[in-house]
Amino acid sequence: MSFNSFGRVFRFTTWGESHGLALGAVVDGCPPGLTLSEADLQPFLDKRRPGQSRFTTQRQEPDQVRILSGVFEGRTTGTPIALHIDNVDQRSKDYSEVAKAYRPGHADYAYDAKYGFRDYRGGGRSSARETAARVAAGGVARLVIPEVRIRAWVEAIGGDAIDPANFDADEIDRNPFFCPDAAAASRWEALVDGARKSGSSLGAVIACEATGVPAGWGAPLYAKLDSELAAACMSINAVKGVEIGDGFAAAALSGEQNADAMRPGEDGRPRFLANHAGGIAGGISTGQPVLVRVAFKPTSSILTPVETIDRAGDAAEIFTKGRHDPCVGIRGAPVVEAMMALVLADQKLLHRAQCG
């Protein structure tokens, strides 16, 4: 119920720090009999893996996942699936200054305030490196929901948004930004390069859509599908906002504008004329695409010195010398996909438990 686990029936627990020996996840409650090998998970880790373009951190991590339990003769057994990823390219020397003073925007001060001390190497447990474990677990989750197709993309970087008219799903995997708009991708190259070279950083907005979700998933009132998605996405490093469907824009609409009118569709199911609701009503999926949008703040690690205090409470100045993503939101795309998969897998099983 606590701390480092997520999910109710399909449940995962992650462990590990940025510069520890390894990190991993234990996936519990997975249905038995699903075909699973490391090759099923690796593509998702590769997508999230750092060091693949100049627009992400240059830390080189192969992020090879190993399955240590829960699979026998190529199939899940229904028992816990232990996923293990070794840390390879830790350079702890980069972080000596961080031990002494607090990096604004980072969790440094908060961790010290809570726990009395912290593993300062690369941010320790608060590092986005932990998301590798989520992505591995998310790969297992996808097997549980073969009827669903999940796709995330970057919608804006540093305030420069895509043009919806240019949306081309095939474009997403063709550029290092998970950008569905070729023109925007070009602009972002310069934008991110600029930030990288000047030691600055940029925020981003990620959108993620799940199609094929049947009507009826979601466990009101406090395990609503949208509530779980909000928790899942807000738990990702650097996330500061979550929207379902029209999100904040809906607050400016009238009731007439916001109504997703229905017409008779196939098999007595409705055909919706719009999807302002993002596929969720009353916390339950409607059968429309589930749409979530997530705001990532700019990477807190910047080369510009910032005023801060040290552990003794005295004034200090700090800038972060380690290797960092100029825009952590970019690599957030596969992480949001993983969280979507993890939530949907859990909700599918939870729905099956109650409603058969």
Add this chain to the structure above:
Amino acid sequence: MSFNSFGRVFRFTTWGESHGLALGAVVDGCPPGLTLSEADLQPFLDKRRPGQSRFTTQRQEPDQVRILSGVFEGRTTGTPIALHIDNVDQRSKDYSEVAKAYRPGHADYAYDAKYGFRDYRGGGRSSARETAARVAAGGVARLVIPEVRIRAWVEAIGGDAIDPANFDADEIDRNPFFCPDAAAASRWEALVDGARKSGSSLGAVIACEATGVPAGWGAPLYAKLDSELAAACMSINAVKGVEIGDGFAAAALSGEQNADAMRPGEDGRPRFLANHAGGIAGGISTGQPVLVRVAFKPTSSILTPVETIDRAGDAAEIFTKGRHDPCVGIRGAPVVEAMMALVLADQKLLHRAQCG
């Protein structure tokens, strides 16, 4: 762990439907020895109560809360606190049409898809009436965190936002909109009246701030303070978006702009020069005010007929004749406050459990 409970150590469970006999909450895990009577809870229910101005639904509910257990000789005993609110002014006849066809934007279709049938009277369990139980539970939560002051206000209605320069905390309770900007409150009168008279509805944005939260509350990684707040707020009826601190605006900032620089403050604690982070870093409170912003869609019940389908899957047209809030977000303010209190009380106890 499931469905209608929220919280980990300080935990509440709600029950009840819009037109049932009653609704209530069971609050579990409350520390013993706190002074508690019904008079401590009633003011919060009164604030949320419908029928107090022409800008809210005209349903007349006294919402008198009764404490049925867990309190002895005026103090909490550490055992479950049962809170009970009778439903008084149900007019089930208003909802006969809803039984047959699905109201777009409402949970009608989703509930039928999930459960096979539904209590259609006033939306049944999916009605915002359930939030009365949350508000009562939230009143108990406040007793657990006397060091914290919680204050919510309406920041925008129908896209018309307050002017931050006009912000006056004392103004919030002087108008029926929980509006801290007297000028905006005047404009909103006309705006909401217009919507009400035309049978339309409006969305709203609520902001909620908690001051006095010490640094160190929050249980990373999957019970982070921001993650819990996001789940708590997204579980409220009609909510479509949640932001912490700068939220989506942070995604357009540079790392330099977004950094909350620190200077030495009192007792070795930092004095922060800004609060883009909304008082939370790495999922843990920093000692700054905790700030959450919530988007409410316009009330789905409107008098304009909308295309829909009936239970048989045939085309139909529906408009909602019952009594409804023209802007459900307004009454959302005390509900967001309650959820803030409930999350913080739980996090305080969770922190005490682990860190003493």
Add this chain to the structure above:
Amino acid sequence: MSFNSFGRVFRFTTWGESHGLALGAVVDGCPPGLTLSEADLQPFLDKRRPGQSRFTTQRQEPDQVRILSGVFEGRTTGTPIALHIDNVDQRSKDYSEVAKAYRPGHADYAYDAKYGFRDYRGGGRSSARETAARVAAGGVARLVIPEVRIRAWVEAIGGDAIDPANFDADEIDRNPFFCPDAAAASRWEALVDGARKSGSSLGAVIACEATGVPAGWGAPLYAKLDSELAAACMSINAVKGVEIGDGFAAAALSGEQNADAMRPGEDGRPRFLANHAGGIAGGISTGQPVLVRVAFKPTSSILTPVETIDRAGDAAEIFTKGRHDPCVGIRGAPVVEAMMALVLADQKLLHRAQCG
């Protein structure tokens, strides 16, 4: 996850004290569409109800259960089912002495040590009166598992056991002791009368069997069926021991004696030649009858004065003047049945979640 809730998917929460206004349960996660009315629950409450013979406490409680939510037009809706039982015959005056000194064997001292004070009226929350709420919830659970038949009986009182050779299931409901052995029932009349008249009390052993449980229920490793049953039964007031199948007797057997050999049965399922295991292997049901045996200590309330201390820590003497069961284990039979039903309903849904 905490305190006063039990179950994982089918989950109930109880509240209320012996001498409070009322007590109740909220049942969450119940499948939708089950036919349910108060008349379905009342017989179980009547079976547990006090004051029905001279062998139980003379407190007169009608224990009329009311369903306040979660049922619409006679069927469960899938939303929380609130069950409410008013307390009627509280005589708080009986308990004035208990306020000052601790009754040995009771929870008085432990509650004070934990919470700093306590509701001393009739034992407050620690009273066996709470089991009325469990029994009501158990009635709902039975609807979830129509394939299962549950039957409890008293196997021994004060060390005087039934003769298995005399076992007659029809006899159980013919005497006030839930005793399947007519000869033992006769003996127990004198035995319990003697204890009652002398102000003494007796312990008892309850056995409970569930037939019709299919093979495959149980969620290893930490939600094993036997583990859940042990927790459920040990949570009942006055219970000090739980056995599955042969229990402690199995510890004296050899591997050959304890083996439940199998032969081909119907549909490829085994026919077991014995049931030392009590229907559970590896924490999972085998398709055999599930058998649990529960030890109740003698009622702690006795008329003989016992040495104790008062709240100030000074020496005192106490004897309990209130109305009490001379053998609380007798009324434990319907409570054990309820716990069996609640565990099995939860395990059925949990199994369905994971294994379809």
Add this chain to the structure above:
Amino acid sequence: MSFNSFGRVFRFTTWGESHGLALGAVVDGCPPGLTLSEADLQPFLDKRRPGQSRFTTQRQEPDQVRILSGVFEGRTTGTPIALHIDNVDQRSKDYSEVAKAYRPGHADYAYDAKYGFRDYRGGGRSSARETAARVAAGGVARLVIPEVRIRAWVEAIGGDAIDPANFDADEIDRNPFFCPDAAAASRWEALVDGARKSGSSLGAVIACEATGVPAGWGAPLYAKLDSELAAACMSINAVKGVEIGDGFAAAALSGEQNADAMRPGEDGRPRFLANHAGGIAGGISTGQPVLVRVAFKPTSSILTPVETIDRAGDAAEIFTKGRHDPCVGIRGAPVVEAMMALVLADQKLLHRAQCG
């Protein structure tokens, strides 16, 4: 909440199979700042380790535990502690027959019935080998409760019990049976040797005492200390019964005999004249020693052929050729100690959460 995790605030999750690559545990919710290294855990694993005398299985496993996360510079950080134990001496060839037919008393049939297939090598997940992970986690738990001393011993093997008059705590670690009675230990040598040589097996009763537990731990009503201990112990392989204090014997006592009278002790706390209750009243510790007694059935693996069925449902005969403990209960002693530590650590933190 589900399956392979245990605990509410101090919570652990185990993974791994008998013949997989490794097994392990993730301990979550551990307080920060505790001194912890592998050397703190290894002694407990060594105590449970097989192959140390001829009275246990001859499988040779070094059971070297590695800490992969959650510790920094020798102290716990408050983040998840991943414990990893490699499997070294798997001999999967021994289990080929088990793949085809079901061993009576084992989980073979139940796992197949539940999951559709199973990892048959050494019992897979249902093997007692999993308890190594619990014992490692238990070592962490002990650090959380330095005020408590936990000691388990074997009280009976194959029905041959120790003589309480001979109880000598120092004797426990001097013989391979964790036996506090030197005379009994001598007898058991012959008894267990006999079972081993004839390919038979024996059951055992383990007792475990925790001293130093302050009054007030335990979270009624459904996370009572005794309820949690019952669940924890019943989840151990081969356990069929759990008693608290006098357990089943209490059911044969009168109220007078069973009363643990109190006299004034130190600091206003009572001095108890007896401990029939096993240190727990109303689910809360009383300050007396907490005493639990656990029944282990005889090892199900025996060399005598037993009637059974194969996966196709046809008649078969099976005897188990692998290496097994002639009395699995012996090595249960350190496992029961671990579960006691894990429950008490969790209850300590839970108490601190609610009661400060």
